[in-house]
Amino acid sequence: MWSSAWPPQRGLVRSARKPFSAKQQHRATVAGGQAWSYCTCAPDILATQLHMELVVPDIISTVEFNNTGELLATGDKGGRVVIFQREQESKNQPHRRGEYNVYSTFQSHEPEFDYLKSLEIEEKINKIRWLPQQNAAYFLLSTNDKTVKLWKVSERDKRPEGYNLKDEEGRIRDPCTITSLRVPVLRPMDLMVEATPRRVFSNAHTYHINSISVNSDYETYMSADDLRINLWNLEITNRSFNIVDIKPTNMEELTEVITAAEFHPHHCNTFVYSSSKGTIRLCDMRSSALCDNHSKLFEEPEDPSNRSFFSEIISSISDVKFNHSGRYIMTRDYLTVKVWDLNMENRPIETYQVHDYLRSKLCSLYENDCIFDKFECVWNGSDSVIMTGSYNNFFRMFDRNTKRDVTLEASRENSKPRAILKPRKVCVGGKRRKDEISVDSLDFSKKILHTAWHPSENIIAVAATNNLYIFQDKVN
Amino acid sequence: MFTRGIKRKCFDPEVIDGSLVDIKTLPSYTLERQSMLDMSLVKLQLCHMLVEPNLCRSVLIANTVRQIQEEMTQDGSWQFFHAHQTDHAAPLDRLVSTEILCRSSKDQAEEKHIDDAYITYSEELEVQETQEISELSTVTSVKAVQNSSTGFWEIESPQENRANLQKSLDHIFETLENRNTNSMEDLFSEVDTSYYDLDTVLTGMMGNSKLGHCDVLESLSQSTSPTHCKAELNEIDHIVEILVES
Numbered sequence: 001m002w003s004s005a006w007p008p009q010r011g012l013v014r015s016a017r018k019p020f021s022a023k024q025q026h027r028a029t030v031a032g033g034q035a036w037s038y039c040t041c042a043p044d045i046l047a048t049q050l051h052m053e054l055v056v057p058d059i060i061s062t063v064e065f066n067n068t069g070e071l072l073a074t075g076d077k078g079g080r081v082v083i084f085q086r087e088q089e090s091k092n093q094p095h096r097r098g099e100y101n102v103y104s105t106f107q108s109h110e111p112e113f114d115y116l117k118s119l120e121i122e123e124k125i126n127k128i129r130w131l132p133q134q135n136a137a138y139f140l141l142s143t144n145d146k147t148v149k150l151w152k153v154s155e156r157d158k159r160p161e162g163y164n165l166k167d168e169e170g171r172i173r174d175p176c177t178i179t180s181l182r183v184p185v186l187r188p189m190d191l192m193v194e195a196t197p198r199r200v201f202s203n204a205h206t207y208h209i210n211s212i213s214v215n216s217d218y219e220t221y222m223s224a225d226d227l228r229i230n231l232w233n234l235e236i237t238n239r240s241f242n243i244v245d246i247k248p249t250n251m252e253e254l255t256e257v258i259t260a261a262e263f264h265p266h267h268c269n270t271f272v273y274s275s276s277k278g279t280i281r282l283c284d285m286r287s288s289a290l291c292d293n294h295s296k297l298f299e300e301p302e303d304p305s306n307r308s309f310f311s312e313i314i315s316s317i318s319d320v321k322f323n324h325s326g327r328y329i330m331t332r333d334y335l336t337v338k339v340w341d342l343n344m345e346n347r348p349i350e351t352y353q354v355h356d357y358l359r360s361k362l363c364s365l366y367e368n369d370c371i372f373d374k375f376e377c378v379w380n381g382s383d384s385v386i387m388t389g390s391y392n393n394f395f396r397m398f399d400r401n402t403k404r405d406v407t408l409e410a411s412r413e414n415s416k417p418r419a420i421l422k423p424r425k426v427c428v429g430g431k432r433r434k435d436e437i438s439v440d441s442l443d444f445s446k447k448i449l450h451t452a453w454h455p456s457e458n459i460i461a462v463a464a465t466n467n468l469y470i471f472q473d474k475v476n
Numbered sequence: 477m478f479t480r481g482i483k484r485k486c487f488d489p490e491v492i493d494g495s496l497v498d499i500k501t502l503p504s505y506t507l508e509r510q511s512m513l514d515m516s517l518v519k520l521q522l523c524h525m526l527v528e529p530n531l532c533r534s535v536l537i538a539n540t541v542r543q544i545q546e547e548m549t550q551d552g553s554w555q556f557f558h559a560h561q562t563d564h565a566a567p568l569d570r571l572v573s574t575e576i577l578c579r580s581s582k583d584q585a586e587e588k589h590i591d592d593a594y595i596t597y598s599e600e601l602e603v604q605e606t607q608e609i610s611e612l613s614t615v616t617s618v619k620a621v622q623n624s625s626t627g628f629w630e631i632e633s634p635q636e637n638r639a640n641l642q643k644s645l646d647h648i649f650e651t652l653e654n655r656n657t658n659s660m661e662d663l664f665s666e667v668d669t670s671y672y673d674l675d676t677v678l679t680g681m682m683g684n685s686k687l688g689h690c691d692v693l694e695s696l697s698q699s700t701s702p703t704h705c706k707a708e709l710n711e712i713d714h715i716v717e718i719l720v721e722s
Binding site for chain 2: 117118119207208226227254255256257259276309310312313316363366367369372
């Protein structure tokens with residue numbers, strides 16, 4: 001096993017500053033009005049300092065950086081999307097570089113009522129995906145259980161003034177009274193960030209949407225629910241193509257559901273989807289319109305010595321992610337993270353234990369339903385480190401090269417100013433050392449399900465209920 | 477607590493009559509399995525009460541139930557415990573077939589029928605439990621012959637177990653309510669009296685003050701025959717069907 005004891009070396013820097021600039025909308029506030037900076041000294045990549053903690057209005061249900069890392073979007077249970085923008089570098093305050101402030105907040109989804117099914121559709125945002133930036137505006141897709149929306153987020157700092165055809169209140173003037181030609185001029189105004197819904201993709205999913213993924217052609221995206229995957233053109237809302245359908249004709253035979261799906265980062269014809277039986281299927285859209293027959297099936301044979309009633313439940317995959325090159329895929333099941341080589345289907349090339357100490361607690365985790373929690377996983381910018389969440393506000397990082405791992409905690413209480421953000425350790429049975437936490441005292445209501453890693457730098461965002469923690473590699 | 481019975485310490489050196497016994501035939505394992513089954517069935521029933529349950533979760537639970545049922549039909553350990561079986565209706569069997577517990581709010585027309593059924597069911601369960609107290613002594617003695625070392629249920633007192641299950645049931649309700657407060661509330665407000673009755677049914681299983689949770693489980697497992705098991709499998713399929721279609 002890897003050692004997780006990392007000697008802390010660096011001290012903490014606390015920077016007190018005004019959390020938000022005036023231009024920004026403030027639906028979110030920084031906890032305590034202060035931004036915190038901590039650092040630990042876990043070597044290189046895993047060296048993180050808690051940069052700031054942000055509080056959003058409701059329980060965070062998804063976190064996603066955009067393609068440059070300048071923006072960070074969170075979706076919450078209340079259907080809101082909060083976008084944070086990274087502070088620009090300034091010579092006077094170099095330490096401020098990397099701080100994220102609220103950029104825009106908008107209500108993406110509202111609760112709806114399905115009259116046919118007599119069913120309330122939750123507004124909770126299940127996933128957010130950014131589109132690559134093509135002009136000054138930003139575009140993102142957000143989805144709840146049933147409907148995907150395309151949002152445009154743009155800035156406005158000028159407004160046209162001096163219209164000839166309209167009066168000051170916007171009413172059209174009588175053309176007879178207009179005697180001269182006047183050209184409106186743009187006058188500067190306070191910066192405004194507007195979010196406008198550009199497309200609404202609805203009525204295509206009978207079951208709950210669990211994933212959306214933008215294709216590398218930047219023209220299409222897919223949305224996956226429990227039993228089907230649909231392919232959409234970003235411009236067309238009234239038609240989608242069903243590319244995977246695992247719904248059996250006889251629903252009595254249903255034993256497997258789709259849990260996550262993602263497009264290949266470079267090959268627009270390739271995508272993968274994972275299932276509740278722990279398998280990953282790679283499909284090629286060139287082979288047929290309906291990809292019912294996979295091109296590759298990734299599956300690890302079950303270890304008979306570890307067999308229990310919970311085998312299937314814990315092998316159910318909760319997240320699947322291609323690495324940046326598209327050569328590897330990472331999957332998260334209840335107890336492990338696995339890395340698969342696209343060229344080897346029969347077993348993963350790497351398996352990392354996230355919280356193996358829970359293996360003896362599976363029955364109570366089944367009783368209290370925690371066993372069905374859907375943990376996500378992320379790659380760092382260079383694919384050398386992977387990160388995923390656990391319970392008790394712990395999250396884990398695994399360095400694939402050095403084979404070291406670390407457990408960190410996202411919490412305000414245990415990260416005091418001028419203190420060092422210590423790696424945490426869970427003690428399994430026997431004597432509990434100082435600073436260790438016993439398995440029995442873990443808080444299963446505090447779970448880190450959603451995390452995000454900046455596309456090129458060592459900045460991570462960790463969502464713990466309605467707190468968003470941003471950690472950063474030591475700046476100087 | 478019930479995980480991986482295979483690996484439990486007290487099972488490992490299990491040698492009876494000088495030969496290794498298949499773990500799956502040990503009473504403690506069977507009980508463990510039985511309690512797993514019961515827990516899963518309760519979860520499934522609660523799933524059914526939601527108009528649109530979490531499909532992934534429901535499918536995983538249903539598969540677990542299928543797996544247990546399959547194992548039970550195959551290994552025949554069931555038969556041993558059913559040697560003392562009387563001819564009264566099997567509560568477990570009924571639990572699975574009690575679709576009334578699983579109706580969604582759209583079946584309002586049958587509301588009265590639902591209420592009646594709830595009451596009948598809980599009454600029958602009580603009667604049965606009292607009947608089984610008398611049988612209990614026989615069962616224990618059989619157990620003692622088969623398994624002389626510390627049994628699973630002796631590790632924790634029956635009261636504790638009962639409390640645990642009660643706690644877990646409460647928790648299931650709690651989590652479900654948290655997850656989908658509206659639909660649960662709607663359901664209970666519409667099927668007025670059934671809330672109480674459902675409560676009786678669920679807690680009634682452990683409600684008898686003389687019997688611990690384990691005893692009831694035992695009696696539950698006793699009174700279901702292998703033939704019932706087959707039927708249960710079909711019914712589980714049926715439940716799954718209802719579940720996904722809803």
